[in-house]
Amino acid sequence: MKKFFIAGILVWAPMAVTIWVITWGLGLLDGVFGSVMQAIIAVFPHQFAADLQHFRELPGVGILIVVSVIIVTGVIAISFAGQWWIKVWDKLVNRIPVVRSIYSSVQQVSSTLFSGSGQAFSKALLIRYPHSESWAIAFQTGAPAKEVTAKLGEGYVNVFLPTTPNPTSGFFMIVRRDQTIELEMSVEEALKHIVSMGSVPPNNSSGLTALESPPHF
Structure with a gap:
C-alpha cells in the first residue's frame, strides 16, 4: 500500500502543482480586472453600475481582457x-x-529579466556556500557596480543564489x-535540479562533471 500510495503521489503531485500555479496566475489577472471594474462601477450611475457588475461576474472575461490589454500594449510599445x-x-x-524610486527599480529589474539582451541568469555556477567545504548552484547575473569594483577590485561577479524548493x-x-566553477548545464536544467532538491539530474550529464575535480582555494 505504501508503494502504491507513493506512486500515486508521483503521478498527481506535478499536475496538482501545475494547476495551482496556473490558477494563481489567472486569479491574479482576474483580480487586476476586478479592481479596475470596481473603480469604474463606483463612478457610473446606479443603472449602469448594475450592468457593469453583471459583466464583471462573467467567468473568464477579466482574464481575456487583461491578456488582451497586455498584448495590445506590447504591440503599441514596439512602434x-x-x-x-x-x-x-x-x-x-x-x-x-x-513613486519614482519604486517605479525605476521595478523597471530596471523587469528590463534585465525579460530582455533578450539582458545578463540575468546568463549561466549556472558553483559557489562555496554556506562555508568553504560545501558547494551550491547559483546563477551569474552580471558585473558588480562601478563603486563596488572600485572598492573590491576586478575579478568579481554578481550571483543569485536561489533557495530550494522555491x-x-x-x-x-x-x-x-x-x-x-562554471557549469555546462543550462540555466533551465540548473533550475530543475534546484527545485527537485538534487533528485532530478540535468539532461546533460556532463553538467555535473565539474564536481569531480573542484579547484582548491
Whole structure:
C-alpha cells in the first residue's frame, strides 16, 4: 500500500502543482480586472453600475481582457509612437518623489529579466556556500557596480543564489570569479535540479562533471 500510495503521489503531485500555479496566475489577472471594474462601477450611475457588475461576474472575461490589454500594449510599445509615449510617461512618473524610486527599480529589474539582451541568469555556477567545504548552484547575473569594483577590485561577479524548493527567493551575492566553477548545464536544467532538491539530474550529464575535480582555494 505504501508503494502504491507513493506512486500515486508521483503521478498527481506535478499536475496538482501545475494547476495551482496556473490558477494563481489567472486569479491574479482576474483580480487586476476586478479592481479596475470596481473603480469604474463606483463612478457610473446606479443603472449602469448594475450592468457593469453583471459583466464583471462573467467567468473568464477579466482574464481575456487583461491578456488582451497586455498584448495590445506590447504591440503599441514596439512602434515608434508607442516608444515616444513611453518616454513621456517615464519622465512624468520619475517626477513623483516616492513613486519614482519604486517605479525605476521595478523597471530596471523587469528590463534585465525579460530582455533578450539582458545578463540575468546568463549561466549556472558553483559557489562555496554556506562555508568553504560545501558547494551550491547559483546563477551569474552580471558585473558588480562601478563603486563596488572600485572598492573590491576586478575579478568579481554578481550571483543569485536561489533557495530550494522555491527558487523565486534567495540571496544576492558578490563573489570572486576565480572561486566559482562554471557549469555546462543550462540555466533551465540548473533550475530543475534546484527545485527537485538534487533528485532530478540535468539532461546533460556532463553538467555535473565539474564536481569531480573542484579547484582548491
